Amino acid sequence: MENTTETGAKFGLDLLEAIRTSAGTIQSFLISLMQPGWRLYQVLIIIALAVLCYGLHKFSGRILQSWVRSREGWKAWQLRMVVQIRRRLGLLWYSVLGWTLWLVMQEITWPSRSYLIGLAATLATAWAFIGFSARLVRNRFLRRVVTWSLWIYVTLFYLNVSDEVAAFLDRMAVAVGDFRLSLLTLIIAAVVIGVLFTLARLLSNTTAATIRKNEDISPSMQVLAVKAVQIGLYGFAFFAGIKAVGIDLTGLAVLTGAIGVGLGFGLQKVISNLVSGVIILLDKSIKPGDVISLGDTFGWIQTLGARYASVVTRDGKEYLIPNEDLITGQVVNWSHSNDFVRLDIYFGTSYTDDPHQVRKLAIEAAKSADRVLSHRPPVCHVVGFGDSSVDYILRFWIKDPTGGLTNIRGNVYLALWDIFKENDISIPFPQREVRMLGETSKQAFGEKAPSPADAETPVAKDDTAPNTSFG
Structure with missing residues (x-):
């Protein structure tokens, strides 16, 4: 308890010291701007460039949009690229005008009088490059996280305060015995794991494309090989990222085992579906493209997942059938051994x-x-x-x-x-013949002769007679 209290007190003191230092630096910079000089002039030039580039962004964006609408036959990736360029026209204009002004001022005056302008142009160029490069991340939320993280890091790096921020983040740590975990370590671990995961995804996609092109491998074995490669690469990326930042995993072995036993009991159905999926892929009883019937569901296998199989019917419905049902239930595979x-x-x-x-x-x-x-x-x-x-x-x-x-x-x-x-071949169907019962028929049964109204009442009698023509 005492160690926890000391750690919290130290963390609070470090935080106050960092805030005090940052506030002093910002205050000194603002005071210097209050005095006439080239530092103030550069800040005003930077603000004027920002306003000018904002106007150019709006004007050129409309021109670019009108030009693209007049084009025909463009592919989807070309249109997406134009959209990304249009969103970042302000940064691109600022980079071009900022570097142009910096080069001119380097020639006509002292280099120190254009330092802040060059710094602003550098940041604008770096931000634009990061914005385009982050498109490699497909997930929208993860892409935003990566973009903002890189923008913050690049800004701190070019402002020459990255070392101070790193030292501050490293002081924000929790220590339990010999184990110490700082905020800087967590950030580095997230960055390393993210980079390794991105590389793993690229490698898995390339490997999956190569496997699917190999016609000597059956469709079910292709799916199994792709899943095995993905699990291996992502697992290696995770553990390599943890080890790269110096976190020892040996102490978590017992805890991981206990958690695994608990999850095994709680996720029996999920594990059963996972194992059933592996069995299906190994015995090749069902593979992508097969036409199957399971109960009232009739369709073809579109994909085989780790937990379920996707079956698409003729009316466009997509059923997600658990793998366990395909193992334990009676499945009619219309194309198991052949397509006949x-x-x-x-x-x-x-x-x-x-x-x-x-x-x-x-x-x-x-x-x-x-x-x-x-x-x-x-x-x-x-x-x-x-x-x-x-x-x-x-x-x-x-x-x-x-x-x-x-x-x-x-x-x-x-x-x-x-x-x-x-060829005058008739298809018979049941017919009904209606007969009228007259006075003679009634008297034959010893009944009173019917009235004229009663005599006209029809009595139905079932009879079947084949139809002898299509007419």
């Missing part, structure tokens, strides 16, 4: 039609449809004699289940309709 899929269509014709002719016409109709394979010819068989029709089954093969199953069935049905209509 057999489809069946049931139909019936009238008893007055010749079954041999019907079978021949049905096979011709199936062959005329697109996507139906010719080297695996369709077949048609009689499967039964129904109440009002002769029942048939038409079987045909396709090789592209990703193109859909309902649409090809619909095309074959339309082909059957057309060819049956051309």
Whole structure:
């Protein structure tokens, strides 16, 4: 407890001392500006340049925007580059005008009379360069953090106060026994890990592109190899960054083990999905591009993630199915060993039609449809004699289940309709016949003859009769 109190008191004294020193420096600089001289003149020139460049930024931005709108056929990356240039036109104008004025003043007067102008031009150039370079960071929030951090560091560096700020940050530390952790150490660790993570991302993207171009590697092994490379590179970047700043990880081994056991019990489902994902990639039972059916979901595998598989259906819905369900559930993989899929269509014709002719016409109709394979010819068989029709089954093969199953069935049905209509083949359907019961029928049952109104009342009687034509 005493060590903690002493550390807090020391931290407070260091903070007050740093604030007092900074305030004294700023006060001295402001007092020097109150006296006429070249330092005041340079500050006024810098402010005037800033106002002028702001006006040029607005004016040239409108001109650049109008010019870009008149262009056609530009690619997306070109438009994004123009947008970034337009946002930083003020810094670019300040860099050009500031360096031009600095060079002129270096020739016509003493170098010390243009020092602050050169410093302002240097900062503007560095800020513009950082703004363009930070576009390499894709995440918007992380990009802003990197941009502002670099701007602050560059400003402190060119103002020659970086050493004093570093010393102040190093004094802001927490010490427990032999372990000492300062704010400067945390900042350096974040910077080093960020740089290593950026390099790891670039290497993983390059390696992933190379792996995906290799046709000798199956799609599932490509996904597994890419995941393994990413985990290895990012893990190495993290631990290398921690070791680079001098943090010893041996003392955290026991704590890390205990935390791992607790997470193992709390994240059983997540770990199960992770392991299931690795098993799927290793046994190649499901791979990107396969067409599967799982319950009521029918679609093709778009991506295989560490926790779930993305299945896209024909209507554009994307289902995220946990990997565990793909391992433990019954999955129909339409393209596991090959892409051949057999489809069946049931139909019936009238008893007055010749079954041999019907079978021949049905096979011709199936062959005329697109996507139906010719080297695996369709077949048609009689499967039964129904109440009002002769029942048939038409079987045909396709090789592209990703193109859909309902649409090809619909095309074959339309082909059957057309060819049956051309050859007078009838498709029966249930019909209802209405008969009128007259006076004779009533008397036969010993009943009173009905009135004229009653005699006209129809009585329905179910009956099925085949339709003998398409008309």
